[in-house]
Amino acid sequence: MDPAQFRSHSFCMGATPFDDQGRLDEDALRAHVQWLSSEGISVLPASASSGEGPLLSDEEVFRVWEIVVEEAAGRFPVVVANREFPTAAENIRFAREAESRGLDGIQLYPPTLGHVIAPTTDVLEAFYEDVLPHVRLPVLVSSNQATGFEVPLAVHERLLARHEHIFAFYKNHSDLMNCASAYARMAPRTTVLTGFVRLPMAFLLGATGELDHVQNLMPRTARALHDALHTGDLARASTAYARIVEAQAATTRFGQEEGLNRMPVYKGVLRALGRPGTWATRAPYRPLSDEQQSRLAAVVDRLGLAELEGLA
Amino acid sequence: MDPAQFRSHSFCMGATPFDDQGRLDEDALRAHVQWLSSEGISVLPASASSGEGPLLSDEEVFRVWEIVVEEAAGRFPVVVANREFPTAAENIRFAREAESRGLDGIQLYPPTLGHVIAPTTDVLEAFYEDVLPHVRLPVLVSSNQATGFEVPLAVHERLLARHEHIFAFYKNHSDLMNCASAYARMAPRTTVLTGFVRLPMAFLLGATGELDHVQNLMPRTARALHDALHTGDLARASTAYARIVEAQAATTRFGQEEGLNRMPVYKGVLRALGRPGTWATRAPYRPLSDEQQSRLAAVVDRLGLAELEGLA
């Protein structure tokens, strides 16, 4: 698949469904990919946070990849995320696995050295130079404060100048000006992907696609925002954006009040929406109690998610 | 002036010019207000950070107010900012001064207790209840992390329900979702003002005006972004937004590299643009060295500010 085709995709770091015995629920996964795909969303499988990648064995990760490739059936490029590995060797090994399974691209995290150690600039640059020449797939580079540190923009700029197979750039940082100037610098040179909360800003600076997790819950609304911005329909963009903000704020607040991490909440929302599968959590995440599931269903009702997403 | 008229203004916390002896430079101030006003910008005088309010005596603050009122000549509403006072009494006294000078509105900061003490919710609410009934001017309430703490949204929501003379709401917080959900909640109920970096996001959530300092340097570009969003011209919005981001990133980086706070840099930019006055700094800020001024002029050239702003 030509990386130029990746340019204005809305990539969703897809949730990974488990059944009541905690096993990968392949049927639910297929249905989830079909649903998102039918709404114009490209699924990035088994990622670190919203894909619960760290809770999957290598074999399970590869199986998830295969299923998504099958379900995508060429309708969207299947990009996968490396685990947060510390060494070049492990990153290369994983990229090879992705190549051999017919994937279309790979997201390369910077090296995760444990204990939130922030690699210095030289370490980051050397790491990428050790890895990139051995990866044949198109590469998405990213700097996400959620890994505990930032990759300086200058490192990514230099890599981009040297490695033609870098097809996209993603950045998330709590300093909005930091993000804004990174988007402005990178957009003329590569595809910039962003999350939905920052999308109105990033779009004006040249970001053409998204990489986020909210599409797991509201693919139609997310795609509507993407499309409305690309067609210049500000009224429709405004409506969609307000709904995404409202849904994210509500699910985040629910998690804080109930002491639940994001993915157990997301899975509870999918159950409340009646999506196929039991969407069980895997330890160490705990299942929602019946009372929690019932309170969450009320939140989903108030948001009108079923109607908005055409599921009612 | 009817507060409804404040709804889609672009308020600039105007810089305060000093002459070479460190005195208020009234002529330069008048020229600055005329320039901004002619570009469609409303000047909010003598504010805390970009107006260098803490470096002005009360008498100087009042003089700045008077000059701005004279120069505004009814073309824009003159809203002023209270100092960051700890007590209700001082806030009320200042508001009285504003009333007696014919101002159109007042921005009320939450109580600043010294040592970055974060007032608890009860203290905040009680403070506003002590102050608001004694203020007759339309009031702009704000929560700006730059004061060292946040006013919980619920406090401002309750105040808004009880006090009809609150005409606008401003919020700045490093957590973008926090800002977004505040804008979404408040926009249906009052005028929401925002800064330019967050404007694309805030506008989609119902923010109709701005409160910022970048208009001191690029009023035409700032107004262009405001207008482009309000008329739905995304291409023009994109161009203006990218210029604002680029200019802010460049001046911030210059300050960091040269060890200069923001306002000395801003005044150096105004000198480089040939704006009337010497735009001297007042102690404890230090004047830029000739070398610094020269390097800053090169930055201003690279940004093409003079051309963009019609000053070339």
Add this chain to the structure above:
Amino acid sequence: MDPAQFRSHSFCMGATPFDDQGRLDEDALRAHVQWLSSEGISVLPASASSGEGPLLSDEEVFRVWEIVVEEAAGRFPVVVANREFPTAAENIRFAREAESRGLDGIQLYPPTLGHVIAPTTDVLEAFYEDVLPHVRLPVLVSSNQATGFEVPLAVHERLLARHEHIFAFYKNHSDLMNCASAYARMAPRTTVLTGFVRLPMAFLLGATGELDHVQNLMPRTARALHDALHTGDLARASTAYARIVEAQAATTRFGQEEGLNRMPVYKGVLRALGRPGTWATRAPYRPLSDEQQSRLAAVVDRLGLAELEGLA
């Protein structure tokens, strides 16, 4: 008074008592100073946070100074704190007031520019150079993250080399190594003062005195820790330190649970201990409800403060 005498004092930023009408309660203040003094504590009056200085008028501040000087009667040096002023002129004016009232030293805060603006290194250094030559009293310089920023150690080191009337150094920073290396660098050159939580560390690095607020509640225990360390009695130091940590943790937790800032809690403790005066709060602080005061009294009982402090 010879600054050398300040060397191993335990300075308490004394609480300021108000009566039920919110007026300065001079009798309670005198009793408070006598109590602390009788336990070997030196009172630093009307400071920014624990002295509620920002809630006092200039005249009230000066009156508090005078009363403390009278009650000290030469038994301890009376050092006062400047307000957090932005300009040299205001700092010098305040220092003059202190000189004319017979005070023994003055704590000079770095310039507070409003909106938690962090002055750059050059601004800090120039500010001190503008102020210090005009201050005749011995000067305590400090860097307290509670002002919203840090004074780099190098600035204080250069000042110390140039100004002989700097008699002491205080530093508080969340990075413990930052504090530790500052204490180690400064202790051979001047008196280092520290807070009680960091005292065991700072004492080993040469700190000879304290500057804190916990002595308002437990002067005897605080002095016991000071003395035990100075005499090398580790068992006694351990007992006293554990009590201070337990009391601080308990009062902080109480404030968090009840939504109260520190000083209203402290005053409630003084009421629970039966100290003279009503120890009312001044707006914008709110008085504790009867229920809160009763719950706080239970905390004070559990801590055994009355017995520990010889008040039972």
Add this chain to the structure above:
Amino acid sequence: MDPAQFRSHSFCMGATPFDDQGRLDEDALRAHVQWLSSEGISVLPASASSGEGPLLSDEEVFRVWEIVVEEAAGRFPVVVANREFPTAAENIRFAREAESRGLDGIQLYPPTLGHVIAPTTDVLEAFYEDVLPHVRLPVLVSSNQATGFEVPLAVHERLLARHEHIFAFYKNHSDLMNCASAYARMAPRTTVLTGFVRLPMAFLLGATGELDHVQNLMPRTARALHDALHTGDLARASTAYARIVEAQAATTRFGQEEGLNRMPVYKGVLRALGRPGTWATRAPYRPLSDEQQSRLAAVVDRLGLAELEGLA
């Protein structure tokens, strides 16, 4: 080995030496363990940060354990650290490996879910309850902000009440009062271990041992501080503590100025001290340039480390 014997040990998270080909340098490792052991330090091998555990394969980790057990020869208990695993199953598997290799205890990290996701209280508690019944070795529980989040004290308190084989508690947090009150609460109930910078504080609150990495560079000085506090020799404690603070500040500053992470600097110090082995770094860490090694040697000289440690 009886866990009661672990009570006043000084555990060093031992550095892992590599040779010029990047392989585990077994001879250097043996010499390092002998050196530390001869100075009274207990080596905790292959830990997350200072042991570069994430850069080692499982087989290498187990080999390091075996070598340390052999060299310890019963003179100190060999406690090992689990990797930062997300699942109970992987933690149990690793603990089994430790049991089968005759180790004396195991440090159990909380679950690391990737992307610095902070597990909620329920997740943490459930995780430990899934793991602890299946671990037969004495267990050290820890809460280290360096993992990106905190384990609430209440979780560890409840675990301690239920699981007799928890033999020690470690906590590191930037809020000093948080640490202090945790030490005070836990010290009467279990062995509290702390790092050297917080040791003077923690010792007074009942901490009887240490868990740190500075002993890799200065085991004699570190042990001297431990012993001086335990024997109540404050003068000797003061000297040793000042040296540790000075050395840590100097190596940290060197790393910041040169763009080097901690372990490459530590290894450079060991080379400068002439310790056996080449102490090469493993990718993604970069080797120091000759100029960097030479500048670091000058730092080591200035600190007088060779003399202090009896290596000159």
